[in-house]
Structure formats: structure tokens, C-alpha cells
Amino acid sequence: MDDALLNILRTLVLSATPLVIAALGETITERAGVINLSLDGSLSLTAMVAFGVAFATGNILVGILAAMLVGAVIALIIAVASIELRLDQVAVGFVLTLLAADMSQFWGVPYAGKPTAGMTAAYLPLPLLKDLPIVGRVFFDHNILVYVSYALVFGIWFWLFSTRPGLAHRAIGERPAAAFARGTPVNRLRYIYTIVGGSLVGLAGASYSVGVNPGWATPPPMQGDGWIALAIVIFGGWHPFRVVLGAYLFAGLRALAGAIQSSDIAVPVTLLNTIPWLLMIFTLLLVSGGVIERLLRILPRGMQNRARNFLRSDPPVALGTRFDGEQR
Amino acid sequence: AQDEFVFGMILVGARNDQGWNQAHYEGGEYVIEKLAEAGVTARMIVFENLNPVVNPQATVQDVAASMADEGAQLIFTTSDEFEPATLEAAAQLPDVTFIHTSGSAALETTPADLFPDLFEATERVAPPANYGNLMGEMEHGKAIAGCAAALSTKTGSIGYLGPLINAETRRFVSAAYLGARYCYEKYAGGDPAALKFEVIWIGFWIPTPDTLDPQQVTNTFFDNGADVVISGIDPQDALIVAGQRREQGDDVFAIPYDYEGACDTAPDACLGIPYFHWGPKYLEIAQAVLGDGYVQDWEWTSPDWSDINNPDTTAVGWRNGPALSEGAATNLQAFIDEMIAYQTDPANEGSFFLWEGPLNYQDGTVLAAEGEKVDPLKVWFLPLLLEGIVGDSTLE
Amino acid sequence: MKRTATNLFFLALPLLLGVIVVAILIVLVVPPNTTLGDVLQAFWNGAFRNLRRFSGVLVFWIPLTLVGIGLVITFRAGLWNIGVEGQMTLGGLFAAGLAFMLGEGSPLVIIPLCIFGAMLGGALWASVAAFLKVRFGVSEIFSGVALNAIANQITLQLIAGPWKPGDSDKAQYSRPVPDAARLLGVSQDFNVSVVGLVVTIVAVVLVLLVLARTRWGLNLKAVGKNPRSALLLGVPTTITAFSALMVCGALAGIAGSQRILFTYGDVRGQFAGGIGFLGLLVVLLISARGVWVPLIAFLFAIMLNGGTQLQFLNLDSSLTGVLQGALVLAVLLANGLRDRLRKPKQAKG
Amino acid sequence: MNIELRQIHKRFGSVHANNDISVTFAAGRIVGILGENGAGKSTLMKILSGYQPADSGEILIGGQRVDYSGPQAAIAHGIGMLQQDPLDVGAFSVLENFTYGQPGGLTFNRRDAEWRLNQLCQRFGFDLPANTPVEMLSIAQRQQLEIVRLLALGVRVLILDEPTTGISADQKQQLFNVLRALAQEMQAIILLVSHKLEDVIALCDEVIVLRAGQLVGAQQMPATTSELVSLMFGGQLPPQARIQSHLGDVVLRLENAHLSDRRLAMRDVNFQVRAGEVVGLAGLDGSGQRPFMRACAGLDKLLSGRVMVKDEAMTGRPYRDFLAHKVVFGAAGRLEEGLIAGLTLTDHIALATTPGWAVDWAEAERYTNARIEQYHVRGRATDNIEQLSGGNQQRVLMALLPEDPVALVLEQPTRGLDVESARWIWQQLLARRDKGSAIIFSSAELEELVTYSDRILVFYAGQIYEVPDVTRTSVDELGHLIGGAFMQAT
Numbered sequence A: 001m002d003d004a005l006l007n008i009l010r011t012l013v014l015s016a017t018p019l020v021i022a023a024l025g026e027t028i029t030e031r032a033g034v035i036n037l038s039l040d041g042s043l044s045l046t047a048m049v050a051f052g053v054a055f056a057t058g059n060i061l062v063g064i065l066a067a068m069l070v071g072a073v074i075a076l077i078i079a080v081a082s083i084e085l086r087l088d089q090v091a092v093g094f095v096l097t098l099l100a101a102d103m104s105q106f107w108g109v110p111y112a113g114k115p116t117a118g119m120t121a122a123y124l125p126l127p128l129l130k131d132l133p134i135v136g137r138v139f140f141d142h143n144i145l146v147y148v149s150y151a152l153v154f155g156i157w158f159w160l161f162s163t164r165p166g167l168a169h170r171a172i173g174e175r176p177a178a179a180f181a182r183g184t185p186v187n188r189l190r191y192i193y194t195i196v197g198g199s200l201v202g203l204a205g206a207s208y209s210v211g212v213n214p215g216w217a218t219p220p221p222m223q224g225d226g227w228i229a230l231a232i233v234i235f236g237g238w239h240p241f242r243v244v245l246g247a248y249l250f251a252g253l254r255a256l257a258g259a260i261q262s263s264d265i266a267v268p269v270t271l272l273n274t275i276p277w278l279l280m281i282f283t284l285l286l287v288s289g290g291v292i293e294r295l296l297r298i299l300p301r302g303m304q305n306r307a308r309n310f311l312r313s314d315p316p317v318a319l320g321t322r323f324d325g326e327q328r
Numbered sequence B: 001a002q003d004e005f006v007f008g009m010i011l012v013g014a015r016n017d018q019g020w021n022q023a024h025y026e027g028g029e030y031v032i033e034k035l036a037e038a039g040v041t042a043r044m045i046v047f048e049n050l051n052p053v054v055n056p057q058a059t060v061q062d063v064a065a066s067m068a069d070e071g072a073q074l075i076f077t078t079s080d081e082f083e084p085a086t087l088e089a090a091a092q093l094p095d096v097t098f099i100h101t102s103g104s105a106a107l108e109t110t111p112a113d114l115f116p117d118l119f120e121a122t123e124r125v126a127p128p129a130n131y132g133n134l135m136g137e138m139e140h141g142k143a144i145a146g147c148a149a150a151l152s153t154k155t156g157s158i159g160y161l162g163p164l165i166n167a168e169t170r171r172f173v174s175a176a177y178l179g180a181r182y183c184y185e186k187y188a189g190g191d192p193a194a195l196k197f198e199v200i201w202i203g204f205w206i207p208t209p210d211t212l213d214p215q216q217v218t219n220t221f222f223d224n225g226a227d228v229v230i231s232g233i234d235p236q237d238a239l240i241v242a243g244q245r246r247e248q249g250d251d252v253f254a255i256p257y258d259y260e261g262a263c264d265t266a267p268d269a270c271l272g273i274p275y276f277h278w279g280p281k282y283l284e285i286a287q288a289v290l291g292d293g294y295v296q297d298w299e300w301t302s303p304d305w306s307d308i309n310n311p312d313t314t315a316v317g318w319r320n321g322p323a324l325s326e327g328a329a330t331n332l333q334a335f336i337d338e339m340i341a342y343q344t345d346p347a348n349e350g351s352f353f354l355w356e357g358p359l360n361y362q363d364g365t366v367l368a369a370e371g372e373k374v375d376p377l378k379v380w381f382l383p384l385l386l387e388g389i390v391g392d393s394t395l396e
Numbered sequence C: 001m002k003r004t005a006t007n008l009f010f011l012a013l014p015l016l017l018g019v020i021v022v023a024i025l026i027v028l029v030v031p032p033n034t035t036l037g038d039v040l041q042a043f044w045n046g047a048f049r050n051l052r053r054f055s056g057v058l059v060f061w062i063p064l065t066l067v068g069i070g071l072v073i074t075f076r077a078g079l080w081n082i083g084v085e086g087q088m089t090l091g092g093l094f095a096a097g098l099a100f101m102l103g104e105g106s107p108l109v110i111i112p113l114c115i116f117g118a119m120l121g122g123a124l125w126a127s128v129a130a131f132l133k134v135r136f137g138v139s140e141i142f143s144g145v146a147l148n149a150i151a152n153q154i155t156l157q158l159i160a161g162p163w164k165p166g167d168s169d170k171a172q173y174s175r176p177v178p179d180a181a182r183l184l185g186v187s188q189d190f191n192v193s194v195v196g197l198v199v200t201i202v203a204v205v206l207v208l209l210v211l212a213r214t215r216w217g218l219n220l221k222a223v224g225k226n227p228r229s230a231l232l233l234g235v236p237t238t239i240t241a242f243s244a245l246m247v248c249g250a251l252a253g254i255a256g257s258q259r260i261l262f263t264y265g266d267v268r269g270q271f272a273g274g275i276g277f278l279g280l281l282v283v284l285l286i287s288a289r290g291v292w293v294p295l296i297a298f299l300f301a302i303m304l305n306g307g308t309q310l311q312f313l314n315l316d317s318s319l320t321g322v323l324q325g326a327l328v329l330a331v332l333l334a335n336g337l338r339d340r341l342r343k344p345k346q347a348k349g
Numbered sequence D: 001m002n003i004e005l006r007q008i009h010k011r012f013g014s015v016h017a018n019n020d021i022s023v024t025f026a027a028g029r030i031v032g033i034l035g036e037n038g039a040g041k042s043t044l045m046k047i048l049s050g051y052q053p054a055d056s057g058e059i060l061i062g063g064q065r066v067d068y069s070g071p072q073a074a075i076a077h078g079i080g081m082l083q084q085d086p087l088d089v090g091a092f093s094v095l096e097n098f099t100y101g102q103p104g105g106l107t108f109n110r111r112d113a114e115w116r117l118n119q120l121c122q123r124f125g126f127d128l129p130a131n132t133p134v135e136m137l138s139i140a141q142r143q144q145l146e147i148v149r150l151l152a153l154g155v156r157v158l159i160l161d162e163p164t165t166g167i168s169a170d171q172k173q174q175l176f177n178v179l180r181a182l183a184q185e186m187q188a189i190i191l192l193v194s195h196k197l198e199d200v201i202a203l204c205d206e207v208i209v210l211r212a213g214q215l216v217g218a219q220q221m222p223a224t225t226s227e228l229v230s231l232m233f234g235g236q237l238p239p240q241a242r243i244q245s246h247l248g249d250v251v252l253r254l255e256n257a258h259l260s261d262r263r264l265a266m267r268d269v270n271f272q273v274r275a276g277e278v279v280g281l282a283g284l285d286g287s288g289q290r291p292f293m294r295a296c297a298g299l300d301k302l303l304s305g306r307v308m309v310k311d312e313a314m315t316g317r318p319y320r321d322f323l324a325h326k327v328v329f330g331a332a333g334r335l336e337e338g339l340i341a342g343l344t345l346t347d348h349i350a351l352a353t354t355p356g357w358a359v360d361w362a363e364a365e366r367y368t369n370a371r372i373e374q375y376h377v378r379g380r381a382t383d384n385i386e387q388l389s390g391g392n393q394q395r396v397l398m399a400l401l402p403e404d405p406v407a408l409v410l411e412q413p414t415r416g417l418d419v420e421s422a423r424w425i426w427q428q429l430l431a432r433r434d435k436g437s438a439i440i441f442s443s444a445e446l447e448e449l450v451t452y453s454d455r456i457l458v459f460y461a462g463q464i465y466e467v468p469d470v471t472r473t474s475v476d477e478l479g480h481l482i483g484g485a486f487m488q489a490t
């Protein structure tokens, strides 16, 4: 396998990391039945905060923590608005999207274009793993944040599907009444998971500005990624593994855009730039019931069910709804 | 203060972008400082980020009018796309002098005069008398940048991170390529035919959701074997990525653009910086406005060849970056001396001129035959990239 | 009578809270040497210093109001038409396209045609999202975001290719639209397009009437609140949702045409300028009560044009966005709080 | 160990759902809780099982006063409730549902859990595939799962709220056997809330009766139906005379229809109903009644075959057209499907009656007030529909029906209504029937089916079986049929 290709794959994994983390954060939140629509703004704001604080304190870790804190606060607003004030989660999330984006630009002014030397989270190739053929270079020759994303994928998967708290976590998103009947404090847990998910969104923001593309500039380079992350969660059927798959898929297409232009294939830049968005629509089409069925007819009988189970992506039943069973 | 001199500065991006806009902004500060020395108190009112995304409500005309209300007598509109609007504003506010940078409305010649088969002839409307154009001969800076890149590349592959495609950017890419090719052969002892010089256009001066991600593109360059990336866009993404990769042990460099202090972003990866000094010219114009009036002009100002880094005289300059090796630095200086030699007297021995034939367009057609010198205006309106450059010449 | 009274209360209290929040924000962010007074002064100057400033406010009010009133329709139908931005864009492009095609001629013919084309374009783009929604259940939020981005790319491609200025190749804007299609200001000082004003006012009145007095308006409400029941009550739910988006798209299209035919006079990247999103904020601020759209849109227009002046105080103009966002968020939360405090009492009574 | 309730009070706004109720339940006894709709049965049980706190009053277990904060705490005291609609998580597998809520560490060992599940299933003869998603199970299986889950939690007091609605006779037998076993072997207390007197008679050792929130009587079993009825309603209900009205020509017809929904597919369905005919659809939830009825009203498209309304082919036409032909569908859920929360009564009337494109609000309001009069709706024209009580909402639904429908297709038209309301509804329906409307209705109440149907179709797993002679069939027989008895028979 030639170097160029390995390098490209490696860059792909790196540049997909923020998407992975953001989508996983949102997965946690939505599995608990809450939608945090503010991602596109939150990512900008937290990215700015991470870089700004890291720049001011000279300590990247502090920057990352600050970003996670901000992400958590935004999530908290959504939680309060939907649980206490019974407001429409989408409405509040959308306003926060715009607000956070503007805040990042306004308060980011002092940090725009500031030196980025030494502003990337610690780069450490993993001793033995990095020497493995192919995968070594592609997956284990990165900065810490990338490994964090791996850890999150498996951690969340294990949490959701192999632990008792995980059962409760999924239950409050599926059928709060049943969770309540089993003594699960539905709304308290919704607070917690919304906030945890939000802080992961913060981590994702940080993984741009002190990870994948260090520094801060307006307009924020990650604009639009928040929406893609939200779509990935749907495409991923709220399952960590599929979510990661989706994230790499989108990142791959982005990398392709640059690569194609440098190749001899004559395609207008504008067309390349539309690809991720077309893919976004296409994936959502794919997971929407009707289309799957039509597509599955092509497959041989045997494979159909397996394919269906893989493609089907039913949102948590109680997603976006309130649970008042406790205010009694 | 009633007798203060007020001038406006309209920027397409942020005043602190470490690039094009900051260069203009500091040009304005230079004017204030110098006028103060001359006993004139001047005030600059700035409008930054005048683009549909950040300021959908604002147009050049409106902002100019507001500035006039604030007492501005002179307004610099500093982005290519401001030109038509600036012309309108100038017509509406005859008492205010408008200087548009990088445009050519004040120039009699139109592209159609030079390339009748490429551009449709439209009879030219003379701009209002209170309108003028200004630009620096950055192609010299770009040539030096290209040379520095050629002297530093080990893989013999150079990437150019292009913004959008127009005559100006084609001019700069071509200049950088010519500098690189020349130095690669003469000083690095390489085969110019073997030198890979590729441009990828992101689609705009700054990254937006509608453009390619410049950091992604820079990574693509490096992943595909380039080890130097020359930036043609305003912000410092190329340098940032190069710096990050150096920290991870990759042996790669970048050359930023526009602003003298740009190297600070990631010094260890910075080979040098071709930059604009708008101050001196701005001062001249301001003084004219203060004195017996500005006379319409289209100015394309060259470096001060006696000292290309003299802050009070040069319009375009170059500074070596921390990452430029000793040897490369000496060779680069030699190359610069060759350019100077030509500028002082074309007849000089061992002098180098950028736009001297044989030069072909990308499509193989001839731009200048052996020994022929290209008409400067043809350079200004350069319709295609030059032969040897990989990359698109037009957006279609 | 009583309705309007409660409406007033409904707006007053939270709005007041929002304004207070904004004021506090300003005090917090302004550099030490400037005061709240200066900022308000700047807003005032930006909006009312002279006729020209004020016309700037109206010029921005026109597209914002058009988009806002359109969004009231989609919100009625329970749809989150985030794609409105792209619908503006396509509207503008159709208008420009027609203008280029028709070339010079009588404005009396060309301008109406262009505006009609704009409605067509906006409606067409909306119908894509509508189709994906009613046929495949793809969330209009996501398809909207994607279609916005795609619309921008179409714009860039047109600028780069067919519409590029013939006499040079500036990559940032198209050749100017022919004069016959240009909307002109009343005068240099009062630089507002009468056509734009009239169209907007007519649109607002029409929409309000239709919503209040027609079966379609009632259908929208039914579909928005409970599509399944609406179907059983004989409402053509898919057609209703579809048409809601199309009408909103058409109105957004007109808004887009204003940006091209009046504001810029050429096509350029992002010419819709986020006005669609602002429109969403406006409508959220008033919980989709159509009557208030013109007023709140006017308020926003003042804030934005004030923003122009803010920069002369060396404040980044994104502050305006922060203030608007904060205002809407505060009002939303205040609404929720008030309802929360009122509910228990009702249950008892 | 006994359970004692003392002076339990519970109010919901104006409604006094439980009014000073004191009662004791002895170990090892099976007690029936009787009472008409809205009498307060569920409320009392919810209080006992921790789902709702009492406004006042005490609960004593084995003489000890207990206070608990929620269902979990009640279970900790050994009291568990099986809700009418089992509180499980559809997306979970049987095993996950069984495990969720059981005490234990961070992770759980699937093998152990599965072993414990199977132990209990074997003991009671339940068949619960551990890895099937619960949403694929029948109501009966979901009840079984809840029972084993609660028992695994050490529950000694098991409350069942109307468990026999929507399960077959055989499943009912199995359930009863289990309950008896629990009472005898474990000295468990079983509390059975039910409207079905025959069930109570078959199972219970004693009954208590609530009326309008008060405890109005207790009775040691055995006792006769009439005794219980008089206890419940303070007098006999006049028996329902079933008057056959004369049948007209066929108004609605399905020809070789091929239907399907997410669960099952039905092929070659042929069916016709005549003017003035009442057709009842029996069967457990999800046996095919729903797709059948939706097909009749054009709400679901046929995969193949034809729908005819009075000899006019309506195949593939939208529901609107059916409505135009006066074929009306009424769904079970009121506010889910039928009425629109947030709209006023006038809005609803306007929606149902406005022919043209313009709405004449003055006219609509006048008309609405007329209907409110006519249907004795407790509410004002300007009220939002959700402010009305259940029965009143049902009345509004009736008011929305056209006066002379060709065919009414109604899902469980009296679900959750007290006997008066239910009877009133049927008056309205039969009045229309007599004017020549055909009525197709489904119900979980076999009684209702037998009482009002001219023909009964029994659905089982997508198979349809027509009861030969309705006048001769009984609730018992029907109970067996909906369990699929006819499958073996035929």
C-alpha cells in the first residue's frame, strides 16, 4: 500500500475526530430523549473557548476543560428549557445555534489569527501499535484526542448495551414511564446525560481548535459540521459503531474533494463542495423506512433481513418529548 | 476635534487576520502616525467584515455614506469585489476621495483590448474623478516566495494554496512558479521539468462553508508528497498545518502571504513572507487629499529596489522566515540581487526578469517568444496560468 | 378586543425581560471608554441619523418581513423551514436569470416577470424539501440545511461560469443585472424601492387574511397541531404541508430578488446573507403570531443598521447577532417561565 | 402478612377520585376490585403501588405504617402492580426488560439473568424467548413478562388492573392458574381490578366495590352476577334488547384485498357490508382488525384488490374521497386520532363542515352551539377540546359525524367510557343505523360485540373467521375464537 494513500487515510481519521466526538455526544443526549440541536453553534463557541483559554493560560488541558464546561452549560440551558420550562427543544436549540456562533465570533476577536505553534494536544504515536502494518500508521500515529475518540466509541457502546445504568439510560429515551416504574429518576438522568453529551460536544469543539486545525479564525472553519454531526447520529441509528462509520464516511468525502481537484478529473470545485450535503440528504433518505424496503427488494431473500436490521434506524421513541410523571 | 482629518477603511475581512486586511489596517495606522508627526491629527474609521455573511445589511455605498457623515474625506475600499459599489459610492459622494485597491477601473485599457478573443469588448465608462486604483507589484514577492520554496524542497514538489481564480491570482501563481523554476534549476541544480508545482483553489479569499477547507487541502498536498506549500489566501492555514506537522516530525514548510508579521503564527515552519506595505502610498494619497487634491490615477507600485524592506518607501517586501536554512538564505539573496540588478538596469550582467520569454500558457500557446518581454498590462490581466503549472486556469 | 389585550401582555412582559438582558449584555461587553449611552447613540445614528440611514433600515426590513411572514405559514403547519435561506437564494437566482435572459426592455414588463420568477424559484426549492418530507419523511430541518449549502454552490457556479462579467473574470460577483430589471430607490437620500415596499405590505396583509379567514389557514393549524386527526377530519394533510412550504418559499424568493435586483445589483456568494435565519428568530420571538412580524422585523432591521455604526466604536459587528440571539433566547425562556407560573393556578380554578 | 389501607383520600381538581377508603387485604387471598368507570379503582391501586401519592391516609403492611416515594419503594415492600398496558420498553429484548430494574452491580451477566428468567418461565409454563424484542410479543406474553419480573423482585402483593381485556380465553385460564398458585403456594395477595364479573366470579375469594370514589361494599365469594351488579350500580341495569333493523343493499365491499401492516399480511380478503348492518370485529390487538378497518376507509392503500363504495371503485383514492362518499373512520384514541388538542370546538366544527375555501366564523359558531345543545356536551364553543372530560370529548366526536353516513368504521367506539356514556354512544350509532348507515366496529369488550353486532368477524393472526350465527354465540365461545380456536377447527 503506497505512502500517499496511507497518509491520506491517516489524515482522514484525524480530521474525522471532531465529528466522531460530537456525534457521540449527541448520541448520548438523544438516547436520553433530549435533542441538542445547538451543535453547529456550540462547536464554534467551544472551539473558540478552547483555543482562547489555552492561548491565554498556555495550557491546552485547561482550554479543553473550559470548552467542555461551555458545552455543558449550553446543554444545561436546553435541559432546563425543555424539562422545567417545557419549551420546544428544537426552538431553543436553534436559537442557541445562532447565538453561540455569533458569540464565538464576537469574543473570539482577540484570538483570531494568534500563533498556533505548540497549540496542538500532545502528539504520541502508540509504541507497539504504531508499527503494525497499515493500521499502525492510519490509526495509532496521532494526537491524544484521536485516541480519546476511540475510547469514547467503545466506552459508550459498552455503557449503553452492557451495563445496568446503560439500560436505564436507553429506557428514559424509549419509555420514561417504564423507567419511572423501575425507580429510575427520569428527569434527573436526562439532565445528567444532556450535560454529559454537551460536554462531549465541547470536547469536539476543542478537538478542532487545539487538535485537527489549531487556532481560531472567523468565519469559523467548522461551520456546517454541527449539522452534519446531527445527521450522522440519525444515519448511525443512535448506535456508536454506526455513528463512527458515518463520521468517517463524511470526512472521507471531504478529503476526496481536495484530492479530486488535484487529480486530472475535471470537476468544478462547487460540485465537489456539494457532495457532503448531497450525501447528508441521501443517508437520511436511506434510513427513512420506505426507501430501505424498496432497496431491499433488490437483495436476495436471505440477506434482506440482515440488511434491514443494519439499515433500520428507529429514533428513541420518547425523543423530544417531556416526562411529567414525577411532578405529582 | 473640528480640524482633524478623518479617513475611512473598508475591509472585507477582520482587521486582525494576520493577512491582507491587517496589512491595510496597519497601513492606515501608519498614515495616522506620520500625519501626527506632521502636526495633523488624523482619525481612521474602520468597517471590517463587509461581506454578505457577517454584515448582510451593509453595502459599500451605505458604509461610505455613514463614513462621510462622520466626516471622512478619503475612503479606502480594499477588496476586489468592492469595485462596482465603490464607483457608485464615488459618484454619489463627489467630495470624498475613493481609493480602491487591486481594481482597474481607472485604467484606460480593458482586458478586451489585449485579449479580444477571450473577453467581450464593452465601451469603457470613465470613473468619477474622485476615484482611483492602487495595487502593489506583489508578483515580485511571489517570485521570491517561489524561489525560497524551490530552494527548500527536498521532494521537488511544491503546492500553491490558491484562493479564487481571477487575473490577479493567476498572476501571482505564475510569478511564484517562474521564481521556483528559475531557482530550482540555477541554485538547487534540479531539472526544472521534474519540478512539480501544483495549485489547488479553495474558492474564496477566506475559508467559508462554501469553500474547500484550506487545511484539508494543505494536508492533501503534504500527503501527496509536497513538502512546501505557498499560501495565496488571506488567513494562515497553510502555515498552521505545516507547523503542526513539523511538531510531529514531518519535514515540511509553508510560506504565508500578505502581512509582514505572518510568520509568527508558526515560525518553525515559515520560510519567509512576501508582504504589502500600504502605508507609504496611503500617506501620499492622504497628503494629496489634504493638500491640493487627489488626481485620479491607476497605480501599480513596485518594491523599493534599493531596500525592499524599507517601511517608509517600499510597497512590497520580503522577509526570510526562521525556517529558511543558511544555504537557502544566501542563494535566495543572490536571486533577489539578480532581480534588483535588472530593475536598476535591464542591461546588467546576471540580471533576472520574471516576464521574459520563452513563456507559454498552460494550453501551450505562446505568451512571449524567446527574449521577448511581456507587456505589463498583459501580466496584469493574465488570462491563463503558465505552462508547467498543474491546476485549473479557470473555474469552469 | 380582549385577544389583543392578552397578546400585548403576552409580548410585553417577556420582551421587557429580553431588553433588560440585552442592556446588561451591552454594559458587560463595551470597552471601558464607551458607555451604554454611546452604544444606543450608535444604534440611533445607524438607523435614524438621516433619511438615508432610515432608508437603510427599510431596505433591510423588506426581505426580513417577507421571509418572516412566510415562516409564520410554515410554523402554523408545524414545519421548521430552515431551508428558507436557500429558498431566498434560488429566488434571487431565478430573478437574475430572467433579468439576464430578457436583457433590456420595459421595466414594467421585466420587473414583474423577474419577481414572479423569484417566487417560482423559491417555491421550487421549497418543494424539494417538501417532497422529501411528505414522501420519505426526511426531516425538513436537515434537508433544509443541506439545500441551503447546495444553493450557495449553485450561486458560485453561476458566477464563475455563465454569468461571469464578460469584460473581465472577477470571481466574486456576476455581471450586473440589466438596468431594466433593477429596482430603483425613490431618491438618492430616500434610497428605498417602492416596488419592494408595496409588495411586502401586500404580502403581509394577504397572508394574515388567508390565515384568519380561509379553510387553508385552518387546515394549516390542524396539520400543525395533529396531522393524524387532521386527516380524519378531512384535511388533505400532505397537500397542506406541501403548499405551506411552497408559499413560504415563494415569499422567500421575493425576498431574495430584492437582494439582487435592489441591494447588490449583481449576484454574489451568500447574497441571502442569513436573513432567512434572522426571519426564523423573528418568528420564534413572537411565537408565530403573524401580526407582529412587521414590527419585530423593523426592530431587527434597526439593530442591524445600528450594527453598522457600532464598528465606528471599534465594536465587532457580530455583537448585533449576539444581542439578537440573547434577546430571543431570553424571551423564549421568559415565556416558558410565565406559562409555568400561570399553569398551576389555571388547573385549580 | 396483611395490607391495610386507612382513610385514603385523593382529589383531581374537581374529581374526588378516592374518598375516605379504608380496607384490609389478608395474605393468600385473591380480591376483586369492582366499580364502574371513574369509580376510583385504578387510583386506589396506583396509591397502593406507589404510582400516585394519596392526599391523605395511611398504608400499613403487617401492621407497620409505611411511606413510600414511588413504585420502586412499593416493590421494595413487596407490592407490585401490573398496569393495563404493561410498562415495558418495546425496544428492549425480553431479557433486557427482565433485567432492567433488578438490583445488581454495574454490569449484568446475561447467562445468569437468562437462567433465572427461564426458571420462572418453566415454573409457570410461560414461553418467553429471551432475545426477542418486546414490541414483537402479544399482550398476554407482555403480562407474563411483567409478572415474572415482579416476582423476581420478590413481590408478594400483585395488583392486576383489567388484565383480561385483550387476551384469549386460554391465555386467561393460564393466567388464572398462575395467580391461584401464587396465592396458595406463596401466600401472596392478588388484587384484581376488572369489569368482567365472570372473571371475578371464577377467580376471586372476595370482592370490594367502589362507587364515585367511595367504598360501597364488600362481599365474600361465591356470589352471583346479579348480586355483584346490584352492589356496583345500586340496582339492576335494564337488559339490552337487540333490535335487528332491515338490511339494504351492499354499500361497502373489499374484493380479493391484499393488506399488510408492519406485523402481518392478509391475502384475498373479501368482505361486504350492507346498509343498516352492524358488523363487529373481534380479536386480540394486532390480529388484523386495524389494517382491515383502515383499508375499508381508504386510510391504507391495498397492495392488490379493490375497494368499492356503492359500486364505485375507490381503490387507491385518498381518505378525503371516502369522506366525500360519507364513509367515515373513527379511531380509538380521542386526542391522538380524531380530535386536535389546541383547537376549539368551533374550529373542529368548521373543519368538519366548511365546504368552500372561505370560513364563515359567525356561521360556524352558531352551528357549534347548536350541536353542543343537541349532544349535551359539557363545554363551550370557545373551549379547547382537551379541556373537556373524556366522555364529553367522545360526545364531540359524535357531533362531528355526518347525520347520514353511508358507513361508519369505528375502532373501539366506547373504550374507557362508563356504562352510561357507552350506552348513550350506541343510541347515537343505532339511530344512524336505522337511517340506513352501515356500521363496522371493533371492540375488546366481547359483551359489546355480542350485544350490538348483526355479524361478527373474528380476527386471529391475520386470519378472518365469520361467526355463523350471532344470535347463538356467547362471550365464552368468542373468547375461545379470538384465541385462534377456529384455526384448529377449520
Ligand SMILES: Nc1ncnc2c1ncn2[C@@H]1O[C@H](COP(=O)(O)OP(=O)(O)OP(=O)(O)O)[C@@H](O)[C@H]1O
Residues within 6 Å of the ligand: D012, D013, D015, D016, D017, D035, D036, D037, D038, D039, D040, D041, D042, D043, D044, D416
Ligand atoms: N391523573 C388524573 N388527573 C385528573 N383526574 C384523574 C386522573 N386520574 C384519574 N382521574 C379521575 O379520577 C376518577 C377516578 O379515576 P380512575 O382511573 O381511578 O377510575 P377507574 O375506576 O380506574 O376507571 P376505569 O374503570 O376506567 O379504569 C375519574 O374521574 C378520572 O377521570
Ligand SMILES: Nc1ncnc2c1ncn2[C@@H]1O[C@H](COP(=O)(O)OP(=O)(O)OP(=O)(O)O)[C@@H](O)[C@H]1O
Residues within 6 Å of the ligand: D012, D015, D037, D038, D386, D387, D388, D389, D390, D391, D392, D418, D421
Ligand atoms: N389522565 C388524566 N390527566 C389529566 N386530567 C384528567 C385525566 N383523566 C381525567 N382527567 C380530567 O378529570 C376530569 C374527569 O375526567 P373523566 O374523563 O373521568 O370525566 P368523567 O368524570 O368520566 O366524566 P365523563 O363521564 O364525561 O367522562 C376531566 O376534567 C378530565 O379532563
Ligand SMILES: [Mg+2]
Residues within 6 Å of the ligand: D041, D042, D043, D161
Ligand atoms: Mg382504571
Ligand SMILES: [Mg+2]
Residues within 6 Å of the ligand: D037, D038, D390, D391, D416, D417, D418
Ligand atoms: Mg370517564
